[in-house]
Amino acid sequence: MDLSVEQTPIPGLLVVRRPVHHDTRGWFTEAWQREKMTALGLPDFGPVQHNVSHNAMRGSTRGIHGEPWDKFVTVLHGSVFGAWVDLREGESFGATYSIEIDESVAVFVPRGVGNSYQALADETIYSYLVNEHWRPDLVYPALALDDPTVAIDWPIPLPQSEISDKDKANPTLAEVTPFAPRPPxxxxxxxxxxxxxxxxxxxxxxxxxxxxxxxxxxxxxxxxxxxxxxxxxxxxxxxxxxxxxxxxxxxxxxxxxxxxxxxxxxxxxxxxxxxxxxxxxxxxxxxxxxxxxxxxxxxxxxxxxxxxxxxxxxxxxxxxxxxxxxxxxxxxxxxxxxxxxxxxxxxxxxxxxxxxxxxxxxxxxxxxxxxxxxxxxxxxxxxxxxxxxxxxxxxxxxxxxxxxxxxxxxxxxxxxxxxxxxxxxxxxxxxxxxxxxxxxxxxxxxxxxxxxxxxxxxxxxxxxxxxxxxxxxxxxxxxxxxxxxxxxxxxxxxxxxxxxxxxxxxx
Structure with missing residues (x-):
């Protein structure tokens, strides 16, 4: 498989298909390759922080958070069901997209798009690059995982999933204040x-x-x-x-x-x-x-x-x-x-x-x-x-x-x-x-x-x-x-x- 970048129904949300090389030792892939990926249309977003999330159990579910930074998502071990909801101001507000991510797939998430995922295997390791440093005072929109308007079809029913109390308290889409772009x-x-x-x-x-x-x-x-x-x-x-x-x-x-x-x-x-x-x-x-x-x-x-x-x-x-x-x-x-x-x-x-x-x-x-x-x-x-x-x-x-x-x-x-x-x-x-x-x-x-x-x-x-x-x-x-x-x-x-x-x- 050749490296490729695909558009999605959410403006700016891009799916990257990556070649994976397997042998008896395991596999290798270029998780982030600036020159090749930007040449195919991925923004040169300038990551400054690398975060890794360990999910011990299948069904662990996180999000939906419209954070104020761009994000490049990969999976290092296992696989996830990724789901995104556009929480930005504009005509695409509420648009959704989902895809299964393993070592051959990465996703670029523009700031303000709600990001979430559900682990499909035990010991799943989820990794992402961001272009802003996290701060405890940041405020950004979040959405209930079970919002009936966007109706995400989670592979593992949410009642059977592990969800934080904070994410359980997130508002419905009708209650969300859209993410406002920074003015020029x-x-x-x-x-x-x-x-x-x-x-x-x-x-x-x-x-x-x-x-x-x-x-x-x-x-x-x-x-x-x-x-x-x-x-x-x-x-x-x-x-x-x-x-x-x-x-x-x-x-x-x-x-x-x-x-x-x-x-x-x-x-x-x-x-x-x-x-x-x-x-x-x-x-x-x-x-x-x-x-x-x-x-x-x-x-x-x-x-x-x-x-x-x-x-x-x-x-x-x-x-x-x-x-x-x-x-x-x-x-x-x-x-x-x-x-x-x-x-x-x-x-x-x-x-x-x-x-x-x-x-x-x-x-x-x-x-x-x-x-x-x-x-x-x-x-x-x-x-x-x-x-x-x-x-x-x-x-x-x-x-x-x-x-x-x-x-x-x-x-x-x-x-x-x-x-x-x-x-x-x-x-x-x-x-x-x-x-x-x-x-x-x-x-x-x-x-x-x-x-x-x-x-x-x-x-x-x-x-x-x-x-x-x-x-x-x-x-x-x-x-x-x-x-x-x-x-x-x-x-x-x-x-x-x-x-x-x-x-x-x-x-």
Whole structure:
């Protein structure tokens, strides 16, 4: 028999069939083999405690307990009838599954699923790995072994079984308070990606700066992450040009490099999944399309701080690093600025020798949840819209056409022409990110022109969609800004990927 992993009617409850090698001395099997089993779909759950239960008599029955940790169950001697009831909140609450377990079968039990078993032979030894340390103060749901709603068909009638007094006192399913999942934690929740995440994760905790100042390393060290299985860091210092100044550099290194390093260390010890967002600025922009394996080669201080954060996040065993480019979301951004200029009769000059794809905040948030919920392999993924790469000028012309203006009202300029008289950090010539790894997980980003049309349709009278959520200085990975003053002069660019825009007044 080959090693295999099977799904069950209870989401996340997995049956592992293991090859057993017999000879005259007895038998041998790999009770837990991380590399092989995770390759077949078993979660890399990080066990920290190994428990062994000796059952002297046939009929000994234990459970049903929905404990707050993942569990990997095996039998070392004898056999058991294993039974599980989903005690978690959600549509599968009350779902059941049962199977006989001997040395050839193991079962992965996700936290909150009620676990129980009945020994089918004397001297049965039941073994399980868990990924949290047991504590006497833990409270979790339990269910009566004879609950008529789930109606487990025990091989040995319960009146003939050995059951603890505690388990005899467990409530019926109607009396059980379902196991509540730990809420996600979103850092930088007032930024544009952060706001998009919060709209998809209404139960997420998103502390304000007063509650958690991310610029304060001591405050982050003191924060209790134990209440979260998922931590999403959408906070960053994204002022590319300001990062070249002494004060800006210090803030960029704190938020873009040191903070991710702190979170990665906490993720490693706290066993939560960490999501971190990165940037096309970690590359030198010379390759027309960047894949996830390209060596880091940042040209400016902002890119260097983001690259350092990327490397630090790799310390976390369970991490997703999502690289984006040309982000657009609620609030000030390049597209909203172009809408305002188009509606206001302004004819801008826009850089036409930088290529890339837009990444709408809603798409980034959706891709994030897709990777997490599908249990995609941990690692780095590029996330932008799909479609042919465009320049900033081509995007601006598309916006003007959508607002009823002529595409010719946008004048193309080179980056060098735009930079005359300005102190600017270097920009990548090519920001296009390969999407092959992301699409292989089953996520298909919307074409950037289609997404652009949908977004522009949400903007009325050249006004931006109103921002949501509270504001903080470290309010998240911001989209490109459209920094244009009323007299047509350029403000200092802000944002993670500032577009290059200058304007002239009127027709």
């Amino acid at each position: 934690l979103v850092l930088g929740g007032s930024g544009q990606v952060g706001r998009a995440l919060r709209s998809l994760l209404p139960d997420a905790i998103a502390p304000t700066r007063d509650e958690l100042d991310l610029t304060d390393r001591a405050a982050v060290e003191a924060y209790d992450f134990s209440a979260h299985d998922l931590v999403i860091n959408a906070a960053a210092m994204t002022a590319v040009d300001a990062a070249e100044t002494p004060d800006g550099s210090r803030l960029a290194w704190r938020l873009n490099a040191e903070l991710p390093a702190q979170l990665a260390r906490r993720a490693a010890t706290g066993r939560f999944t960490l999501v971190q967002y990165s940037s096309d600025y970690v590359f030198d922009g010379q390759v027309e399309e960047h894949d996830e394996g390209e060596p880091l080669a940042p040209r400016g201080e902002y890119g260097r701080t983001k690259a350092a954060g990327d490397l630090a996040v790799g310390v976390a065993p369970r991490h997703y690093l999502l690289r984006t480019s040309w982000v657009v979301g609620d609030g000030g951004n390049f597209v909203a600025t172009m809408v305002r200029l188009a509606d206001g009769g302004v004819s801008p000059s826009v850089v036409d020798d930088q290529w890339g794809r837009l990444a709408f905040a809603d798409e980034i948030a959706a891709a994030t949840l897709h990777l997490v919920e599908q249990g995609a392999p941990f690692g780095t993924y590029n996330v932008t819209q799909s479609g042919e790469p465009m320049t900033w000028a081509e995007i601006a012309r598309e916006v003007f056409a959508l607002r009823g203006r002529s595409r010719d009202d946008v004048t193309a300029v080179t980056t060098d022409e735009y930079a005359v008289g300005k102190e600017m950090a270097p920009r990548p010539t090519h920001s296009t990110l390969s999407l092959a790894k992301l699409t292989a997980t089953g996520f298909e980003p919307t074409d950037q022109v289609e997404a652009l049309r949908e977004y522009v349709a949400t903007l009325r009278d050249g006004r931006e969609r109103p921002p949501q959520g509270s504001g903080t200085r470290e309010g998240g990975e911001r989209p490109p800004q459209g920094p244009v003053t009323r007299d047509g002069r350029e403000r200092p660019p802000q944002g993670s990927r500032p577009p290059q825009v200058s304007t002239t007044e009127g027709d």
